[in-house]
Amino acid sequence: MHAFSQLLDRLSLEPRRLAKEALLVRYFRETPDPDRGYALAALTGGQSFKHAKPALLRALIAERADPHLFALSYDFVGDLSETIALMWPRPEAPEEAEMLSAPALTEIVDQLGSAGKTEVPGLLSAWLDGLDETGRWALLKLVTGGLRVGVSARLAKSAVARLGTLEVADVEEVWHGLKAPYEALFAWVEGRAGPPETQDPAPFRPVMLAHPLDEDKDLQQLPAADFAVEWKWDGIRVQAAAGRTEQGQDVRRLYSRTGEDISKAFPDIVDLLTFDACIDGELLVVSDGKVRPFSDLQKRLNRKTAGPKLLRDYPAAIRVYDLLTHEGEDLRGLPFQERRKKLEAFVAGLADSRIDLSPMVAAKDWEWIAAARANPQNHLDKDDAEAVEGLMLKRWDAPYVNGRPKGLWFKWKRDPHLIDAVLMYAQRGHGKRSSFYSDYTFGVWRDGAEGLELVPVGKAYFGFTDEELRKIDRFVRNNTINRFGPVREVTHDQDVGLVLEVAFEGLNRSGRHKSGVAMRFPRISRLRWDKPAVEADRLETLEALLPDRE
Structure with missing residues (x-):
């Protein structure tokens, strides 16, 4: 636990991305299994403890500190874990303090995972008694799940990939078939074993991203005829994947652009995934064929589940941009022009209009494209035009590659x-x-x-x-x-x-x-x-x- 607490402390104070990655690489290289795997789970949002909640932590500190003093301190510090860590009293008896020792990260995860609701307060109190201020802060961050140390899930996976010669995309390809403490993953990236056998028929594929268009530079250098032009819809980017296991079980998943599985929040979309494919598109709320405002979609975001009223009042849909795989064939290496033809045929064969094709913009030259960006209502009906936030420019010959490659995709958003x-x-x-x-x-x-x-x-x-x-x-x-x-x-x-x-x-x-x-x-x-x-x-x-x- 000491190494993990020092890692979080240094990450919270380090503003530079590359320096954060270096800290993570060093920690993963020096920390043995399974501790490093549980740390990776915490950093990527994959660690949770159902009985350790903020209300419990407030109750524990209320037994040991004046509530008014805690309220004033919390107001000044602004962070629950940090406030409790600073105010938690050390055991008064010297012999009692000497008997306490810092628990291992694996010990904390194992015991909290198996403990009943009535056992958790005693466990947390004992651990807090045995840790220093930094350790107490790290423990509380771990159990509440709110690390807030400036590390995204992708950055943590990138650090894991750097333990060997893999790319972060390689890690993301197998990520959703793995579970903490990720021992098979670490063995693979360190060259001690082959790729983890996940046998996942509907994995997340790392998304391809775009660079903002530099109007002064790019429009002078890039031939308009080289690019496909699409509308950029005001929803959230998603990936819908479906397939069947060797045992004949259907697997359907809806992912956010970062690879988070959001299927349970959108069962109406998951029900539509009756194909063997992976599509890339925009999640929208569409009613009677009309795209609804983003505020309607927000009512369904960040929820673990969706009730009947939400499903009825805010029906979700996907406007599809790309086809990544189809019936076991990986299409990502094909030029966009070929993938688009396959996508059009694929969507035409679907039975439900809630998964529809994002229309292309008939591009002529940059002046014409700029006019379309400024006035989408000249090309779309009023409701759809109001749901457009700009244009996407994609080279016709571009494969679908992970990350943000230069010169292949550009986004040209409308002026704020x-x-x-x-x-x-x-x-x-x-x-x-x-x-x-x-x-x-x-x-x-x-x-x-x-x-x-x-x-x-x-x-x-x-x-x-x-x-x-x-x-x-x-x-x-x-x-x-x-x-x-x-x-x-x-x-x-x-x-x-x-x-x-x-x-x-x-x-x-x-x-x-x-x-x-x-x-x-x-x-x-x-x-x-x-x-x-x-x-x-x-x-x-x-x-x-x-x-x-x-």
Whole structure:
């Protein structure tokens, strides 16, 4: 456990991706099985303990520390695990402290996995007594599943691949057929054994990604005729895979772009996977043939399951971009032009329109393509046009390769919307931002019963530099007028207030928000220290951007 806690501590303080990867490689190389496998499971979100929940941790610290002091400390620190780790008292008796020792990571995983609900508090208390502050913090991060050390699942898999000569895509190809502690995986990457035998008929295939198009450079150098042009739909990228085991059992899965299995949340989609193939497409909510706003899809995201009402009110569909495998044949090495022909024939043979083909854009030259990007309503019906966020440009001769290869795929998104809004509330961040107010709720003006008033329209926590973060944090602390737990309300009247230029991708109606609107991907574009708060935008400016739908 000591090595794992030191790893998490160093990862949380290291901002550089390559340096994080180097830390992971060293840990995996120096740590024996099965500890390193359980660490990999924790870093990739594959480790959970059903009886170890935040409420239990709060109850444990409440038995050992003044609740009011804990509340004040938690408000200042902003992270539950870190607060408990710092406040947890060491055993008073010296002889008792000497008897305690740090448990091994495998011991923690095994005992928590088999312990009953009434046994877990005693186990956690004993381990917390025997660990130092860093160890306690790492233990609490492990059991709650919220590591927040800046390591994605792909980065962890990349570090595993670097133990040998494999690529991260090789690891991802077999990943979903493996379970912690991944001893067969480590043996393979270190050259001690062959590939793990997963026999998975519906594995995740690493996705191909695009580079943002540089309008000034790329449009001058790239021939338009070399590229297929597709609409970029405003949903989430998914991969649907289905096949049959040697025993004749059907396996159907829906994956997110990162390889997370989201099948249980979309049983209506899984029911449609009656083929032997793997398709790449966009998950949307489609009703009566019309693409619904992204806000409707959000109602179904991040859920473990979907009830009958959700399935009825927000029916999911896939708009297909690509065909990766078909009836046991891997098509990824073929040029896109050939895969597209096979895809058209494949979709035409499907029985349900909820899996349909993403239409191509008839490209002539860059000027014509730019006009289509700016005005998709000239090429699609109104509902579909409102669900388009730009274009995808794919070389006709490009194979389907993992990662983000240069020069093969480009994304050309529509320009974001910009508004000036006023900072209203701020909340502490997590991890390295836990000492700063870095999550911001902002609003715009409208006419209220007592005159001009601000109404919240969104929340953002990125888009600014570290230096700008320090300046905003200073403004929050110097202009706090109210506190609500970890949230501070700041001065936001017509005379005093910080104006934020906010960029966002789209807007939808929302009955959940007081303003009646919900932003898509809001982020801070710049700070308008020069602009008086009263000159920020009005709600009518946003309402004019709303889709014209019932």
